Amino acid sequence: LTVAVLISGTGSNLRALLEAARHPDFPARIVAVGADRDAEGLAHAADFGIPSFTVPYRSFESRDAWGEALGDRLDEHRPDLVVLSGLMRLLPASLVARYAPRIINTHPAYLPEFPGAHGVRDALAAGVAQTGASVIVVDDGVDSGPILAQERIPVQQGDTEETLHERIKPVERRLLIDVVRRIATGDLALTH
Numbered sequence: 001l002t003v004a005v006l007i008s009g010t011g012s013n014l015r016a017l018l019e020a021a022r023h024p025d026f027p028a029r030i031v032a033v034g035a036d037r038d039a040e041g042l043a044h045a046a047d048f049g050i051p052s053f054t055v056p057y058r059s060f061e062s063r064d065a066w067g068e069a070l071g072d073r074l075d076e077h078r079p080d081l082v083v084l085s086g087l088m089r090l091l092p093a094s095l096v097a098r099y100a101p102r103i104i105n106t107h108p109a110y111l112p113e114f115p116g117a118h119g120v121r122d123a124l125a126a127g128v129a130q131t132g133a134s135v136i137v138v139d140d141g142v143d144s145g146p147i148l149a150q151e152r153i154p155v156q157q158g159d160t161e162e163t164l165h166e167r168i169k170p171v172e173r174r175l176l177i178d179v180v181r182r183i184a185t186g187d188l189a190l191t192h
């Protein structure tokens, strides 16, 4: 299974995938990394010799134009699966339509709780005793697609957004690697 990963930030989830895919028995290969800005995480692609590309959101007149350009770059690699891992941008419906349901996303909350760009901050503000991590199929909504995997994570006294997010990320990575493996082996079928 060939996989393209899209990021916006540090790419720690990307790095975990790259390390997992290093093992010859891992059934998926990362073939490209894309970003909507000059993301720090692109350095991981360079470290692993994986082609990368940047399609800067701010260079385009509209989300649709950006999505089309991003889709064209993805098409160059013809990935079987697109993984959004810290992409902090909503994909336009036209791009989702090109790849759905072969687009998955990691989210640092127990969806459908706390969707959107600030899932960690929102869980903390809500004062919940536990939040979670989720891997879902991307649809036209915001973190609203079918849930492929998720796990509860406790919120601890004195947690800040950073400490809570750092506790969530390792779980996201484990869930993401397992979901990619299960998609690659056909054990998990992607549906709209």
Ligand code: GRF
Pocket: 007, 008, 009, 010, 011, 012, 013, 014, 041, 085, 086, 087, 106, 107, 108, 169, 172
């Ligand atoms: C991850 O928690 C991801 O779910 C969220 O943003 C974070 C990105 O972290 N959308 P990184 O860039 O993978 O370190």
